[in-house]
Amino acid sequence: MSKLLDVRDLHVSFTTYNGEVKAVRGVNFYVNKGETVAIVGESGCGKSVTSQTIMRLIPQPPGIIRHGEIHFADRDLVKVSDKQMEKIRGSELAMIFQDPMTSLNPTMTVGRQITESLIKHQKLGSSKARQKAIELLRMVGIPSPESRAKQYPHQFSGGMRQRAMIAIALSCRPKLLIADEPTTALDVTIQAQIIDLMKRLQEKFGTSIILITHDLGVVADIADRVVVMYAGIVVETGTLHEVFFNPHHPYTWGLMASMPRLDLHHEQELLPISGSPPDLISPPKGCPFAARCRHAMKVCTEYMPEMTDLSSTHQVACWLEHPMAPKANKHTGRNGGEADE
Amino acid sequence: MSKQERANQVTKAPAKNNREVILSVKGLKKHFHLGSGQVVKAVDGVSFDVYRGETFGLVGESGCGKSTIGRTLIRLYNATEGSVTFKGDDIYQLKGKKLKEFNQKMQMIFQDPYASLNPRMTVLNIVAEGLDIHGLARGEERRKRVIDLLKVVGLNAEHANRFPHEFSGGQRQRIGIARALAVKPEFIIADEPISALDVSIQAQVVNLLRKLQKEHGLTYLFIAHDLSMVKYISDRVGVMYLGNMVELANSEELYGHPLHPYTEALLSAVPIPDPDASKKRERIILEGDVPSPINPPSGCRFRTRCPKVMELCAIAAPEWKEVVPNHWVACHLYDKEQK
Numbered sequence: 001m002s003k004l005l006d007v008r009d010l011h012v013s014f015t016t017y018n019g020e021v022k023a024v025r026g027v028n029f030y031v032n033k034g035e036t037v038a039i040v041g042e043s044g045c046g047k048s049v050t051s052q053t054i055m056r057l058i059p060q061p062p063g064i065i066r067h068g069e070i071h072f073a074d075r076d077l078v079k080v081s082d083k084q085m086e087k088i089r090g091s092e093l094a095m096i097f098q099d100p101m102t103s104l105n106p107t108m109t110v111g112r113q114i115t116e117s118l119i120k121h122q123k124l125g126s127s128k129a130r131q132k133a134i135e136l137l138r139m140v141g142i143p144s145p146e147s148r149a150k151q152y153p154h155q156f157s158g159g160m161r162q163r164a165m166i167a168i169a170l171s172c173r174p175k176l177l178i179a180d181e182p183t184t185a186l187d188v189t190i191q192a193q194i195i196d197l198m199k200r201l202q203e204k205f206g207t208s209i210i211l212i213t214h215d216l217g218v219v220a221d222i223a224d225r226v227v228v229m230y231a232g233i234v235v236e237t238g239t240l241h242e243v244f245f246n247p248h249h250p251y252t253w254g255l256m257a258s259m260p261r262l263d264l265h266h267e268q269e270l271l272p273i274s275g276s277p278p279d280l281i282s283p284p285k286g287c288p289f290a291a292r293c294r295h296a297m298k299v300c301t302e303y304m305p306e307m308t309d310l311s312s313t314h315q316v317a318c319w320l321e322h323p324m325a326p327k328a329n330k331h332t333g334r335n336g337g338e339a340d341e
Numbered sequence: 342m343s344k345q346e347r348a349n350q351v352t353k354a355p356a357k358n359n360r361e362v363i364l365s366v367k368g369l370k371k372h373f374h375l376g377s378g379q380v381v382k383a384v385d386g387v388s389f390d391v392y393r394g395e396t397f398g399l400v401g402e403s404g405c406g407k408s409t410i411g412r413t414l415i416r417l418y419n420a421t422e423g424s425v426t427f428k429g430d431d432i433y434q435l436k437g438k439k440l441k442e443f444n445q446k447m448q449m450i451f452q453d454p455y456a457s458l459n460p461r462m463t464v465l466n467i468v469a470e471g472l473d474i475h476g477l478a479r480g481e482e483r484r485k486r487v488i489d490l491l492k493v494v495g496l497n498a499e500h501a502n503r504f505p506h507e508f509s510g511g512q513r514q515r516i517g518i519a520r521a522l523a524v525k526p527e528f529i530i531a532d533e534p535i536s537a538l539d540v541s542i543q544a545q546v547v548n549l550l551r552k553l554q555k556e557h558g559l560t561y562l563f564i565a566h567d568l569s570m571v572k573y574i575s576d577r578v579g580v581m582y583l584g585n586m587v588e589l590a591n592s593e594e595l596y597g598h599p600l601h602p603y604t605e606a607l608l609s610a611v612p613i614p615d616p617d618a619s620k621k622r623e624r625i626i627l628e629g630d631v632p633s634p635i636n637p638p639s640g641c642r643f644r645t646r647c648p649k650v651m652e653l654c655a656i657a658a659p660e661w662k663e664v665v666p667n668h669w670v671a672c673h674l675y676d677k678e679q680k
Contacts, residue, residue, distance in 0.1 A: 042539040157630045187402035187566065189627045192610035196626055214540055217569075217612025220619045240616045258544035259614055260573035262596060270573070272544035276509050 003071075004208050005031040005054070005176055010068030012046075012053050015061060019281045023049040025232035027068075028307075031176065036202065036209040038223035040216065040255070044277055046232040047212045051178045054210075055095050056085045073175065091121040094169035098181035100161035104153040110137070110164050111149030114171055121172045136167040140197060159190035166197065173205060180212045195222055216259055220244060225313070228252050231278050231288035234307075238314035248316040250293045287319065295320060363528060363560050364391040364414070369423035371406070371413050381634050383409040385584035386423070388661065391528075396554065396561040398575030398592065400568055400607070404631055405581040407564045408452075411530045414562065415449050427528070445475050448521035452533035454513035458505040464491070464516055465501040471524040490519040494549060511542035518549065522557070530562045535570065547574055568611045572596050580604050583642040584634055586661070590668040600670045602649045641673065649674060 012024040024046040031037045039047045052058050054070055056077060070077040073092065077085070097103040105113055114136055115129035124132065130149070137145035140163040153161055162182060169177055179198070183191040199222060202209060213219060219226060219240070226243040228236040228251065236249040247253055254273040275292040278284055284291065290300035299319050308321040319325055371384040384406040391397045399407045412418050414425060416432060425432045427443060435443050448471075451457035458467055468487045472478045478486050488498045494515040505513055514534060521529055531550065535543040551574065553559060565571050571578055572592050579589045580603065588601040599605045606625040613619045627646045632638055638645050644654040651673060659671045 042541060159630055187631075188568065188607060188610040189402060190630070191612070192624060192626050193628075195612075196624075215612060216540075216614035217619075220614050220616045221612050244614070244616050254541060256614065258541050260544075260547075260567075260569040261614060262569050262572060262608070262611060263613075263618075264569070264573055270544040270548055272548055273541035274545070276511065276542070 002033055003030045004033045004073065005210075006069075006071040007050070007054070008069045008071070010050065010053065010070065011066035012049050012058065012068075013064050013066050015064070016281075021280050022283055023232055023280060024053065025280075025283065027229070027232075027234055029227045029234060029237060031208050031210060033175075034202075034206045034208055035224040036211055036222055037225045037227060038211045038213060038219040039227045039229060040213060040219055041229035042214060042277060044231075044280070045229040047229050048180055050229075051095070051180055051210060051212055055089060055093060055178060056082075057095075087121070090117045090174075091172040092175050093178070094172070094174040094176075095178040095180065096162070096165045096169050096182050098184050100158060100165050100185070101153065103165060104161060106153055109150055109152055110156065114149075114164075114168050117168065117171050132171070133167075136171055137164070139201075140164070140167045140170075141193075142167075158186055159193060162186060162190075162194050163197065166194075166201070170201060170205070170207070174207060176208045176210065178210045178212070181214075182211070183218060184213070184215070191218075198222065216244075216255065228255070231283060232280055233288065233304075233317065235289065235318070236314075236316045238310070238316075242311065242314040246314075248310060248314075248321065249289075249318050250295050250320070251289045254292075287317070297325065360392040360395075362390045363393040363428060364562075365426045366390070366410075366414070367424050367426075369410065369413065369425060370421045371409050371418055372421045375635070379635055382584050382637065383634060384413065385637075387581070387584075387586045388423075389579055389586065389589060391560060391562060393527075393560055394554075394558055395576040396563050396574055398571040398578040399562065399564045399581060400566060400571045400578060401581035402566060402607075402631055404583070404634060406584045406634075407566075407581050408532055410581075411449070411532045411562060411564050415447055415530055416443075441475065445471075445524045446526055447528045447530065448524065448526040450514075450517050450521050450529060450531040450534045453537055454510050454517055455505075455537075457517055458513055460505050463502050463504060464496075464508075467505070467516060468501075468519045468523050471520065475524055477524065486523070487519075490523055491516075493522065493553070494519045495545075509542075510538050511545060514538060514546050515549070518546075518553070522553065525557075526559070528560045528562070530564070532564045533566070534563075536565065536567065543570070550574070568607060580607065583631060583637055585642055585671065586669075587643065587672065588668075588670045590665075594665075594668055598668075600664060600668065600675060601643075601672050602647050602674070603643050606648070641671075 007027060007029050010024055010027045014021045014023060027050055041047045053065060054077060065078055068078060111130060111133045114133035118124045118129040118132055134145045134149050137149055142148050142160055142163055156164060183194050186194060195218060211223060223240050225239050227234055230251050236243060236252050243252060247256060257271040258273055260270060273292050278288050286301040286303055287305050290296040297319060305317045305319045307315045307317050309315055367388050369384055369387045373381040373383055375381060387410060399410065401407045413420050420433060432443060465487050468490055469483050472483055472486060487501060491497060491500055496512065496515055535546050538546060554561060563571060563574055575592045577591045578595050579586050582603050588604045596608060599608055606627045609625045625648060629646050632645055640656050641654040641659050644650045653673050659673045661669060661671045663669050664675045
């Protein structure tokens, strides 16, 4: 398989009154053609900043791309001019956002918002574009698309707005779709509809997807590979099965153990990760998870762990992988750590 | 075994009849008038009992009326119809001293920890507000009580003089919990207390709520849309759809043997964080959206999305009945004639 997107050593910062917030601190990952890569992590871990940097939607200033390369279809997106980027954005790269209410223009009909990019990128005439828009709305499962295309976003329900967003994003058949928490704002039954739709469309068009989410349930449902981020760095990456059934980073264990599951018994305790993520204005010099990690050693607070290869697809950044490290109780999925206190 | 057979079979459900009912809701309705004759029937005839010391979970999608029930129970709204008895008194008839006592015994934890704390008050004054209103403590005693409460919820004394903006979401929710606990309540309504928090922090807050329940013998009404979390924390769960309760059972029973088609669909839509289980299971994907509560469908409100809809469903609203002991459902599939 060939790499469609390859992000190498990306550093992104924001200047604020309090100092420089180092939101992304050396992120590496890639996306192959036709696959779905999920980026998981808590708020503030840099997952959204990474995706917005790929789209070049980071306002500069205050944002600065300090370092790194983003290779996408033989170009480095960090270096291309704004004008070129405008051409790529919408036609080859597309994005859907968490909140479909604030990401659609309330003063334009839904139909016009879809035709906008068709006219701009595919140079379609307005009547042809309108036909295509109606077709797209039908494809994403909006009933009576002819009349719906003339309506405004406020006349749509949350699930339908997200469908309309997907229609806009897919209008020019992008190679890569970035979905930033596409289902977080939706109810479970609607969430299931949207995930189902995304899967179907991916099969049909072979689009690669970067899915950004904190919901491991959604990840298990749709992803091929998983990238786990914490405090601006990638702590673990691997195929879906490697990360879910053989997680190696204590943070990944923690995430798995702190989530309630339907098959979890009432008497079993949830194992929370104590504490909260570090401040990224002055991030710790060692492993950022050390302060919350049950297995932290002296070396963890002093030096950043290197990425260790566990297989050709599975990498983890943790000192426990070092040959001299003590054997921690791992590989045990949900009972990964001892109970807190 | 089919659902019907199961429904007809008398199972050895634990007898809960000897437990004390702390809150009893009968035929509760809450309608909002929008003007020009339009009425939103947010809650339209809901009945249930909550036993002392248990956690009663209320789930449903947005707009199903679960938060409205919570707010009506604590008298933030007045009920349009129906009665609510708390420890034997009708809460809408309470006046004077009795009302004050009720306000003390029932407390609420809100969803948004950013909007529910006054940004211009210190944590000390936020937590102590209930103490002041009910005249429970003053001066040094007041300060001491607040600091004790902060310790109980996992904060410490130095946090008392800070303002809400200095705290993270999880910490703010802890402040909200300390405030609710300050007046020694017996019943706490938690309206989506963890929805706004990150996964790793959610587990911290839920474990705290469970610990406090054990230590103080609290009763919870836990409102949420996250089914796995509700199942985890609740003893019994009520499922709501468009202003009605459609199913009520203890949580293992409800999740193991859902009777109502809506509950089945809702459960099958919950993403499972396990790739194998997730690929194996069959999902029931409901079509369409929840209809508007201004103009709900006739008969059973779920019929427009129900995969098992029958002719009868459009004509008559299903009765709320106990199909298996302690397992209530409102659905025509379980009518006696259907056998």
